[in-house]
Amino acid sequence: MGLLIAILVLAIVFDFINGFHDAANSIATVVTTKVLTPLQAVIWAAFFNFVAFFIAKYIIGDFGIANTVSKTVIAEFITLPVILSGLVAAIVWNLITWWFGIPSSSSHTLIGGFSGAAIACAGFHAIEPGVIWMIIAFIVAAPLIGMFAGMLIMLITMHLAKKARPGNAERWFKHLQLVSSALLSVGHGLNDSQKVMGIIGVALISFNSTAGTDALPHWMQLTSMHDIHDWVPLSCFTAIALGTMSGGWKIMKTMGNKITRLTAFDGFCAQMAGGLTLFLTEILKVPVSTTHVITGSIMGVGAVKRLAAVRWGVAINLLWAWVLTIPVSALLAALVYSVVQLFA
Numbered sequence: 001m002g003l004l005i006a007i008l009v010l011a012i013v014f015d016f017i018n019g020f021h022d023a024a025n026s027i028a029t030v031v032t033t034k035v036l037t038p039l040q041a042v043i044w045a046a047f048f049n050f051v052a053f054f055i056a057k058y059i060i061g062d063f064g065i066a067n068t069v070s071k072t073v074i075a076e077f078i079t080l081p082v083i084l085s086g087l088v089a090a091i092v093w094n095l096i097t098w099w100f101g102i103p104s105s106s107s108h109t110l111i112g113g114f115s116g117a118a119i120a121c122a123g124f125h126a127i128e129p130g131v132i133w134m135i136i137a138f139i140v141a142a143p144l145i146g147m148f149a150g151m152l153i154m155l156i157t158m159h160l161a162k163k164a165r166p167g168n169a170e171r172w173f174k175h176l177q178l179v180s181s182a183l184l185s186v187g188h189g190l191n192d193s194q195k196v197m198g199i200i201g202v203a204l205i206s207f208n209s210t211a212g213t214d215a216l217p218h219w220m221q222l223t224s225m226h227d228i229h230d231w232v233p234l235s236c237f238t239a240i241a242l243g244t245m246s247g248g249w250k251i252m253k254t255m256g257n258k259i260t261r262l263t264a265f266d267g268f269c270a271q272m273a274g275g276l277t278l279f280l281t282e283i284l285k286v287p288v289s290t291t292h293v294i295t296g297s298i299m300g301v302g303a304v305k306r307l308a309a310v311r312w313g314v315a316i317n318l319l320w321a322w323v324l325t326i327p328v329s330a331l332l333a334a335l336v337y338s339v340v341q342l343f344a
Contacts, residue, residue: 007083013091016242018243019242020246027044027045035174035264041181053234065287069111069287073126082114082117083203088333090333093109094109108329119334142288154266157269185244200235
């Protein structure tokens, strides 16, 4: 029971860290273009992170991404030490990348840690290859979709606003950025909160299958991800919202200006592209990186102005961080698992 409680606490801690690690994704452009102050921006983003819970439950009708994450490892190989090791590794890597201001993927950190611990426990046959390859494919696909969406929305918006006076257009798009930022924050909440839901869900299912449902109170009894209790998503969406409110300023510098210089017009297009891409992946039930998506969107918007407007050297450095996240997290989790086994 103690190990289960530790996992639940660490899962919520990871979700909180995910929030402040990824806060820059939602607020970088709106702060960089001076539409909102940093404090106003994090409160705005956090509110819509939480609103995402009601959209998922009452409009979409399920938590499909949570279900996908829960299937990363084959059920018979999911144990509490595996889950604990994956969470510890994910938290460590998230804190390292946050400290150095690297906008890596919290999503892939968690999935890499979960998979790496399972591989350390039972070998490569412990993971579900179809789910893993789909997630890996979207490491490439998600930023590309975001990039092309950014380019398309930029071109359409430029056409619609071509007769507007520059001063009027700037004022309009500063107001419209509030809408696009809200859309992106909802997408962030929908996508990232559900990954931790998946981890908590498999932890409860694993404990119930070994100790029996009578070992836990009713609100912790779970045998299927489809029957998950409301306290799990509420806790996850709340944690990520609170984490977003705590900031993420180091990464915001990279997202806001180092990739390309942004105006209110550019910020609106990038956020709309990122938000729509995240809604698409929610429909597809594919866990993707919010970081990857908005980075691709910003690059697409910058490329429309001119290819030289995008600092491709920064983009290549980000790409290396993306590629390394899953294997490094997996290796860390394997090391943590070897230590956990000494005490579990």
